Amino acid sequence: MTTYGALMAGASQDVRNGAQQLRAEPFWSSTEGEAALREYHGALDGIASHVRRLVWTARMAPPEVTRYRTDLTAGETAARDLARGIEALVGEERPHPSLIRPPSTPWGLAAQRIRAASDLVATHFEPSGLPRSPDSAAAADPLTRRAALVDVANLAGAVLAVEEPLALRALQAGISQRAVLVALPGPSHLTQLARAAAVVDPDVLLTPPKPLGRLPQTTVRAGADEPLADLENRMLRLRAAAWCAIDDHRHSLAILRDLSAAGVAVHAHAARFHGAEPVADLSAEASTRRQADRFLTLTRHWQQQHAALANFLTLEPAPIEVREDVLATARVLELIAPLEPRCSAAPSDASRDGGVVARATGAALNGAVEVMSDVARYCGAAFGHLVRQHRLLIDSRSAPREIVAEDVQLVDARLRGAVVIAPQAMTDAVATANRQLEQGPRSGRRAPESRMEREARKEASQEPLSYVRAPA
Amino acid sequence: MSWSTPAQELIDRLPADWEGLWSLVHALALASLNLATTVPLAAGVQLSYAAMDFRDAQDEVEWARPNIRCSSQIVRLGHVNVDELEEARELLGRLAAVALDRAVTLTTVEPMLADQAALARAMARLVTGRAKVLGSVR
Numbered sequence: 001m002t003t004y005g006a007l008m009a010g011a012s013q014d015v016r017n018g019a020q021q022l023r024a025e026p027f028w029s030s031t032e033g034e035a036a037l038r039e040y041h042g043a044l045d046g047i048a049s050h051v052r053r054l055v056w057t058a059r060m061a062p063p064e065v066t067r068y069r070t071d072l073t074a075g076e077t078a079a080r081d082l083a084r085g086i087e088a089l090v091g092e093e094r095p096h097p098s099l100i101r102p103p104s105t106p107w108g109l110a111a112q113r114i115r116a117a118s119d120l121v122a123t124h125f126e127p128s129g130l131p132r133s134p135d136s137a138a139a140a141d142p143l144t145r146r147a148a149l150v151d152v153a154n155l156a157g158a159v160l161a162v163e164e165p166l167a168l169r170a171l172q173a174g175i176s177q178r179a180v181l182v183a184l185p186g187p188s189h190l191t192q193l194a195r196a197a198a199v200v201d202p203d204v205l206l207t208p209p210k211p212l213g214r215l216p217q218t219t220v221r222a223g224a225d226e227p228l229a230d231l232e233n234r235m236l237r238l239r240a241a242a243w244c245a246i247d248d249h250r251h252s253l254a255i256l257r258d259l260s261a262a263g264v265a266v267h268a269h270a271a272r273f274h275g276a277e278p279v280a281d282l283s284a285e286a287s288t289r290r291q292a293d294r295f296l297t298l299t300r301h302w303q304q305q306h307a308a309l310a311n312f313l314t315l316e317p318a319p320i321e322v323r324e325d326v327l328a329t330a331r332v333l334e335l336i337a338p339l340e341p342r343c344s345a346a347p348s349d350a351s352r353d354g355g356v357v358a359r360a361t362g363a364a365l366n367g368a369v370e371v372m373s374d375v376a377r378y379c380g381a382a383f384g385h386l387v388r389q390h391r392l393l394i395d396s397r398s399a400p401r402e403i404v405a406e407d408v409q410l411v412d413a414r415l416r417g418a419v420v421i422a423p424q425a426m427t428d429a430v431a432t433a434n435r436q437l438e439q440g441p442r443s444g445r446r447a448p449e450s451r452m453e454r455e456a457r458k459e460a461s462q463e464p465l466s467y468v469r470a471p472a
Numbered sequence: 473m474s475w476s477t478p479a480q481e482l483i484d485r486l487p488a489d490w491e492g493l494w495s496l497v498h499a500l501a502l503a504s505l506n507l508a509t510t511v512p513l514a515a516g517v518q519l520s521y522a523a524m525d526f527r528d529a530q531d532e533v534e535w536a537r538p539n540i541r542c543s544s545q546i547v548r549l550g551h552v553n554v555d556e557l558e559e560a561r562e563l564l565g566r567l568a569a570v571a572l573d574r575a576v577t578l579t580t581v582e583p584m585l586a587d588q589a590a591l592a593r594a595m596a597r598l599v600t601g602r603a604k605v606l607g608s609v610r
Contacts, residue, residue: 161596306523
């Protein structure tokens with residue numbers, strides 16, 4: 001006899017098999033890759049349907065009314081939002097395209113089992129919601145339902161986790177980048193919703209990330225067609241994320257780490273665009289007279305800051321939107337100012353338009369560099385808050401020896417392998433390095449102001465000054 | 473290659489459990505950061521992205537097992553020379569593959585879906601980080 005638990009365990013095994021297949025071998029053809037994408041969406045669609053079935057079981061009402069319910073618990077709300085988000089991604093076409101053909105991948109098999117589990121739950125209730133079988137009471141028990149929702153949310157998390165490797169394999173199989181981006185737009189708020197729905201204690205659900213307010217929202221299609229506009233949007237969003245990190249103590253360290261990676265990318269690509277060699281030796285004696293050399297030096301400083309921030313323990317992940325913007329910024333930068341020259345049959349835009357596009361690209365990159373100076377300033381303020389509130393923890397074994405040698409308590413902690421509050425010497429080093437980053441490329445003649453710089457200045461004048469504190 | 477001996481010790485001596493996995497991904501994250509700050513621009517940027525992924529994998533293991541730092545070994549691969557870049561990348565790719573194997577093994581024995589989800593997220597980061605280290609993705 002097939003049970004609900006057996007079906008969900010089988011679906012979990014299928015998801016593991018799918019992930020292992022992605023790791024072990026590429027797709028043999030683009031047809032195979034497209035089938036995997038289609039059935040991956042089918043697995044997500046199955047999860048969404050299952051969530052709706054469980055939430056409907058929780059609050060008896062016609063299934064089509066579930067989305068309008070307002071009396072759901074926080075966990076049920078997160079699960080319902082997860083279902084909505086998935087349906088926005090995979091579409092609401094019925095039957096789902098993945099169901100038209102027999103499954104050919106583990107994702108398709110997982111989708112079959114998840115839908116079967118959903119149907120099994122449905123057999124215990126009439127369409128009106130009245131109990132239909134002796135097991136209806138067990139299926140309707142609140143604790144049982146909550147446990148099932150948590151399991152489905154964890155399963156959704158496992159499925160969403162392989163989105164990037166699947167996208168990688170699809171690109172390797174020859175599927176167009178645009179098609180992959182539409183099918184798999186990247187780490188999204190779905191992952192965060194899956195985490196929120198999977199929390200066992202509803203009282204400690206993760207706080208939803210703050211909305212970015214009046215800042216521009218981005219879409220995949222707009223980004224793919226207008227890279228310079230996409231870069232400007234992404235930089236404004238990163239700047240806002242740095243601003244929000246000042247008061248977001250739970251996520252600020254993870255945000256600062258991600259933003260430091262963005263700093264590396266922006267300055268590296270700007271340096272390359274302005275003539276730095278991709279194999280340039282970033283020696284300390286590099287001349288600062290040329291703009292490219294200054295950008296190279298800043299690249300190295302951002303890398304060192306990224307490494308320094310990695311010494312501190314991260315207790316919670318950054319909001320998924322920040323990571324998404326950092327990755328998208330890196331993709332756009334590689335598109336408009338590649339670090340290494342690419343061979344292409346098509347003539348470059350720069351040569352065809354007589355340098356107009358090149359000037360626009362240069363202005364956008366210079367603007368991005370200026371915005372990163374603001375990002376550094378806000379990151380410094382956020383870091384200072386963490387230091388003053390003693391929220392920065394390190395593994396004592398990671399502390400530099402010269403610092404440990406001067407602190408008896410740190411020596412004792414190191415011998416025990418304990419986690420301790422970060423010593424002042426380490427935090428001062430990060431704060432000092434950050435002050436260098438705040439200055440940006442302040443040398444020589446200032447580059448022409450781009451539209452993004454004007455937008456960034458307007459944003460600065462609208463943000464309440466009372467929130468700005470001097471960096472530590 | 474200066475990393476060969478400590479990397480082999482990592483692979484041979486660490487247990488095939490959560491602590492061993494943490495030690496592997498921690499060494500990967502640290503080594504990628506060190507390598508990124510040592511090598512020229514084009515490789516260094518890609519290695520910074522890879523370091524981000526490996527650190528995410530480390531975080532996933534720590535959040536799934538909050539006390540794991542206290543019971544895990546820290547292994548440092550040490551200094552690397554600029555002219556050892558290609559060997560270093562190959563070695564990091566191999567370590568990431570070993571970490572993936574260990575994570576896969578753990579998913580087959582872990583009964584809790586929450587742990588399996590955490591391992592799935594860590595594995596995804598190891599896959600993308602490895603691809604960036606080896607230069608097969610931008």
